[in-house]
Amino acid sequence: xxxxxxxxxxxxxxxxxxxxxxxxxxxxxxxxxxxxxxxxxxxxxxxxxxxxxxxxxxxxxxxxxxxxxxxxxxxxxxxxxxxxxxxxxxxxxxxxxxxxxxxxxxxxxxxxxxxxxxxxxxxxxxxxxxxxxxxxxxxxxxxxxxxxxxxxxxxxxxxxxxxxxxxxxxxxxxxxxxxxxxxxxxxxxxxxxxxxxxxxxxxxxxxxxxxxxxxxxxxxxxxxxxxxxxxxxxxxxxxxxxxxxxxxxxxxxxxxxxxxxxxxx
Ligand code: PEP
Ligand code: MN
Numbered sequence: 001x002x003x004x005x006x007x008x009x010x011x012x013x014x015x016x017x018x019x020x021x022x023x024x025x026x027x028x029x030x031x032x033x034x035x036x037x038x039x040x041x042x043x044x045x046x047x048x049x050x051x052x053x054x055x056x057x058x059x060x061x062x063x064x065x066x067x068x069x070x071x072x073x074x075x076x077x078x079x080x081x082x083x084x085x086x087x088x089x090x091x092x093x094x095x096x097x098x099x100x101x102x103x104x105x106x107x108x109x110x111x112x113x114x115x116x117x118x119x120x121x122x123x124x125x126x127x128x129x130x131x132x133x134x135x136x137x138x139x140x141x142x143x144x145x146x147x148x149x150x151x152x153x154x155x156x157x158x159x160x161x162x163x164x165x166x167x168x169x170x171x172x173x174x175x176x177x178x179x180x181x182x183x184x185x186x187x188x189x190x191x192x193x194x195x196x197x198x199x200x201x202x203x204x205x206x207x208x209x210x211x212x213x214x215x216x217x218x219x220x221x222x223x224x225x226x227x228x229x230x231x232x233x234x235x236x237x238x239x240x241x242x243x244x245x246x247x248x249x250x251x252x253x254x255x256x257x258x259x260x261x262x263x264x265x
């Protein structure tokens with residue numbers, strides 16, 4: 001395959017998301033709710049994860065749900081709340097874009113996420129390639145590492161080299177977990193490219209009881225960061241409650257992650 005832009009021999013790349021660096025020894029923890037539900041919910045979670053040491057706040061505004069009958073996100077209002085919470089807390093924000101028409105609304109977003117379902121939306125990738133925003137590119141649940149890298153190439157070919165790759169689990173015959181976390185993707189993507197690689201143990205497992213151990217394993221195998229879903233009341237969350245950990249669990253996880261970082265890296 002032709003990878004004109006991805007260079008596996010080059011020095012590991014550092015991607016800047018506002019004042020936060022990711023890659024080449026810079027480790028970032030992204031945390032927050034799957035979906036923004038209200039101002040109160042977003043602000044409470046933002047302050048909680050910030051106090052525990054998270055570097056970037058996540059929160060979905062446009063939610064690509066598997067069922068059209070499920071909550072689809074607060075959309076524009078969600079983006080407005082992200083701008084507000086960023087001003088108040090100083091945390092950079094990441095949220096998912098689902099189509100090219102929405103791009104103008106993302107001017108105040110620090111890191112634009114392309115979700116698993118849109119990893120091969122080539123028109124979207126090309127448009128994002130024309131922006132100067134860093135892009136968080138998640139692996140599709142039925143996509144190979146080569147396909148993930150080709151999607152990164154689409155963005156780069158259009159002019160934007162600021163890409164963070166994200167392993168979030170793939171579909172296998174195992175159905176105890178929501179997906180199967182492919183941790184070998186982390187060292188493999190580091191060998192195949194010089195882009196930072198982060199891991200999302202929340203969508204990878206679909207089960208909050210499994211999230212901390214998978215986050216620690218991802219840290220130990222050299223991930224450049226983590227993205228974790230956090231909610232004060234997972235049982236009542238509008239989206240992905242079963243895989244959301246509480247702020248208390250996140251606080252302990254953050255400490256354990258730092259212990260691994262300090263021991264191994
Ligand atoms: C998300 O991060 O909110 C999300 C929808 O993840 P994925 O695209 O990996 O399913
Ligand atoms: Mn989610």
